[in-house]
Structure formats: C-alpha cells, structure tokens
Amino acid sequence: MIVIPIVAILWSCQAEIPIRKLNGISLVASRDSLRNEHLEPIVKLNANSIALMPYAFIRDNKNPELIYNIERQWFGERVEGIEHSIQLLKEKDLQIMMKPHIWLRNGDFTGDLEFKREADWKKFEDSYREYILLYVKIAEKYNLDLFCIGTELYNFVKRRPEFWNDLIAEIRKEYNGKLVYAENWDKVDQTEIWQKLDYIGADAYFPLHDSASPTKEEINEGWIEHKAMLKELSHKYKKPVLFTEYGYRSKDHALKEPWNSGREISNINHNLQAKALESIYEEFWTENWFGGGFLWKWHQPVDSGGLKNDRFTPQNKPAENTVREYYRKFRN
Numbered sequence: 001m002i003v004i005p006i007v008a009i010l011w012s013c014q015a016e017i018p019i020r021k022l023n024g025i026s027l028v029a030s031r032d033s034l035r036n037e038h039l040e041p042i043v044k045l046n047a048n049s050i051a052l053m054p055y056a057f058i059r060d061n062k063n064p065e066l067i068y069n070i071e072r073q074w075f076g077e078r079v080e081g082i083e084h085s086i087q088l089l090k091e092k093d094l095q096i097m098m099k100p101h102i103w104l105r106n107g108d109f110t111g112d113l114e115f116k117r118e119a120d121w122k123k124f125e126d127s128y129r130e131y132i133l134l135y136v137k138i139a140e141k142y143n144l145d146l147f148c149i150g151t152e153l154y155n156f157v158k159r160r161p162e163f164w165n166d167l168i169a170e171i172r173k174e175y176n177g178k179l180v181y182a183e184n185w186d187k188v189d190q191t192e193i194w195q196k197l198d199y200i201g202a203d204a205y206f207p208l209h210d211s212a213s214p215t216k217e218e219i220n221e222g223w224i225e226h227k228a229m230l231k232e233l234s235h236k237y238k239k240p241v242l243f244t245e246y247g248y249r250s251k252d253h254a255l256k257e258p259w260n261s262g263r264e265i266s267n268i269n270h271n272l273q274a275k276a277l278e279s280i281y282e283e284f285w286t287e288n289w290f291g292g293g294f295l296w297k298w299h300q301p302v303d304s305g306g307l308k309n310d311r312f313t314p315q316n317k318p319a320e321n322t323v324r325e326y327y328r329k330f331r332n
Contacts, residue, residue, distance in 0.1 A: 021285055022146075022292030023327040024049040024097065026245060027085070029076030030300040034085045038300045039092055045320070046327035049095035049145070051244075051294045054082050056131050057103050061115050064124035066102065066131050076300075079138065086142045097146040097294065098139045099182065099244065100132060102153070111154040111184050125163050132167065133174065140175045147175055148244060151182040152203060157193055168196050182244035185259070189229055194237045199291055201244040202230065204280075205259035212252040213272050219255065219279040227283060234289040243284070243293030248276040250317055251310040261312070268310045274319040281326040292330075295323060 025047050027034075042050070055077050056068035068077075075081040082098075089096055102110050115121045132149060139147045149164075149171060150157065157164055171179065180199035183191045188202040208214070208222030234241050248254045250273035251266040284290045296312050299305070305315030314320045 020292075021290075021330040022049045022095065022097075022242065022294070023047050023330055024051055024292060024294035025298040026051045026053065026099075026294045026296045028297050028299050029053060029055070029074050029081065031074040031076070032300070033075055033081065034088050034300060036088065037302065039088060041302055041315070042094070042298065043092060045324050046331050047094070047295075048327075048331060049097060049292070049294070050089050051097045051099045051148075052082055052085055052089075053099050053101050054078070054135055055101050055103050057105055058113075058124075059105050060108075061113065061120070064115055064120045064127065066124075066127040068131055069134070079134070082135070082138060083142070086138070086144070090142065095145040096142075097148060097180075097244075098135050098144055099148040099151060099294075100135055101151045109152070111152045111187065113153065113156055114159075121160065125160065129163075129167060129170075133170070136171050136175050139177060144177055146178045146180060146199075147171070148180050148182050148201065149197075151244070152184045154184060154187040154191065157181070157183075157191060161192075164193060165196070168193075180242055180244060185226075189233055194233075194239055198239065199242040200230075200233055200237060200239050201242050203245040203259075204243040204293065205245070205257075207257060208255040208276070208279075210253075210256045212267070213269055214255060216275050216279060219276055220283065222255065223279065223283050231287070231289055240289055240291035242291040243280075245296040246280060246293045247296035247312045247314075248273050249310055249312050250314075250319065266310065268308070270307065270318045273314065273317065274322045277314070277319055277322045278326070281322075281330075285326065285330050 027050050056066040058066055069079050086096060104110060178198040180197055180201040181193055182201040182203050184203050185206045194200045206226040209218050230241050248258055250268060250270045252269045254272055255276055299313055305313040305317050314323055
C-alpha cells in the first residue's frame with residue numbers, strides 16, 4: 001500500500017519542500033450503497049483522495065438542534081453508509097477526508113447562521129459537538145487521513161471562538177489525523193481559526209470573469225488577485241492552502257458566480273468548464289504552498305452528467321478528460 005503523506009512541508013526563508021497534492025473528488029452520497037463498479041471511473045480519473053459528506057439538517061434558527069443519522073436520510077449519509085463507503089475506498093488505497101455539512105431546510109446560507117438567544121446558541125453548540133464527534137470517532141476508527149471540522153460557517157466561527165477552541169482541542173484528543181475547516185471563498189482571509197489547524201481550507205468558488213465564455217488567458221487573469229491573497233495567507237500562517245471544494249458548471253457565464261447552483265436556463269458550454277479546470281490546475285497544482293483540492297462534485301451512477309448536463313459534475317463530459325490528465329501529472 002502506497003501512503004501519500006497529507007503534509008510534508010518545511011517553511012523557512014530559504015526553502016519550501018513541496019507537498020504532494022490531494023487530487024480529490026467530493027463523492028455525493030446516494031440512497032444506494034457504494035459498489036466497486038462506482039469506483040472504477042474514480043480510479044481511472046487518477047484521483048487519490050475522496051471527500052465523504054455526512055449531512056445534518058436544521059429547520060431554522062428557532063430550532064437549533066441538528067438532525068442527522070436518521071432513517072429518512074439516504075444510506076450514504078448515515079453512519080452505516082459512511083462506514084461501508086470507507087471500507088471500499090480503503091481497498092482502493094484512496095485517502096479520505098470526512099467533511100460534515102449542515103443543510104438549512106429553508107435554503108438560507110449556513111455562513112449567516114445566527115441565534116438571538118444565548119440559550120439557543122448553547123443548544124446548537126451541544127448538538128453540533130455531538131454531530132462532529134460522532135464522525136470524528138469514525139475517522140479515528142478507520143484511520144482516515146483528514147477531518148474537516150466545519151463547512152462554510154463563518155458567523156458561527158466568528159461569534160463563538162471559545163466553542164471552536166474547545167472543540168478543536170477535544171478533536172485532537174480523539175483523532176490523530178490532520179484537521180481543516182472549509183470556509184467560503186469570500187471569507188477565507190477574514191477567518192482566524194487557521195493557526196489551530198493543519199490546512200487553510202477554501203471552498204474555491206472565486207468569481208473569475210463576467211463574460212459568457214472567456215478565453216483561457218482571461219480566466220488566468222481572473223485568478224491573479226485571488227491567488228496572491230491565498231499565497232499571502234499561506235505564508236502568514238505557515239499552512240498549506242487546500243481547496244476543500246472547487247469546480248465549475250458546464251454552461252455560459254459559469255465563472256461570473258461559480259457558486260451559483262440555480263436552475264436558470266442557460267447555454268451549455270462544456271469547453272468553458274474544461275478551460276476553467278485547466279486554469280485552476282495550472283495556476284495552483286504547481287505551487288509549493290498549495291495542497292490540492294476536492295472537485296465538486298462526483299456522483300455514484302456511472303452514467304451521471306453527460307453532454308446534456310450543465311451541472312458541476314465533469315462526468316461523461318470533455319472536462320472529465322481534463323481532470324484525468326492533470327490528476328495524472330500530480331498523481332504522486
């Protein structure tokens with residue numbers, strides 16, 4: 001079994017030792033169990049790491065307790081399904097990041113989550129702690145490589161620093177792997193949690209260009225300011241940057257608001273998706289201060305995506321070959 005170290009980096013004034021890249025995908029949970037036939041395309045993609053995402057739900061800020069690991073959830077989101085997936089992925093020598101997500105049922109953004117009463121904050125914190133520690137124990141049980149302590153929770157992290165300090169300390173006692181937090185692209189440089197973690201995690205939906213189908217050169221130019229900020233952040237905290245999510249839809253204007261998952265009708269543009277992925281690999285995967293990323297997103301069914309699909313997945317689209325080619329270059 002070949003083990004690729006998560007972090008192998010030395011920071012000094014003279015030298016940096018490159019870290020080996022995490023060529024990751026975000027594997028969407030399914031109502032059905034993961035099978036070997038689902039893993040064959042992932043292996044052929046030259047991916048070396050997988051993000052598993054057990055979701056928890058919250059109704060609204062008047063109901064501060066999380067709902068998770070219940071029968072109504074899909075198999076792949078429950079403990080039973082997560083453990084089944086881990087065992088199969090381990091057989092393929094794939095590294096695993098456990099990445100819990102919260103979903104607000106009314107569609108609100110998790111980064112804006114707020115409670116007016118201290119009692120509700122406390123109740124939510126207790127619920128969140130139990131949720132995270134459940135999956136921390138699973139991560140330690142199976143010796144997972146990386147654990148993401150939260151996803152796009154800017155307001156929660158900013159307003160409740162004592163809770164997060166205590167939670168991280170408790171996780172460190174339970175779990176021996178590396179830790180990351182996944183912050184939204186527009187708040188990653190406003191978050192002050194990085195010193196306590198092993199990676200600076202960014203969900204990398206940075207706006208790159210307003211036009212329907214920019215050229216490769218225009219896309220590269222769109223990265224200049226964002227890349228400089230991320231590099232500065234990495235050197236400030238002496239931590240590698242990890243794209244805990246990255247990806248683009250295969251449609252016109254996909255780079256104007258890359259986070260937009262709305263259902264508005266637009267022209268399919270597979271070439272733009274492929275160009276945008278080429279750009280992100282060429283801009284970041286060669287950098288010593290960058291640790292890799294997890295492509296958003298990949299579905300279990302092998303016939304997912306396709307030429308009529310304008311969603312984020314590159315499956316059965318020209319962009320799949322782009323990912324395969326660049327992940328091959330940075331496989332080891």
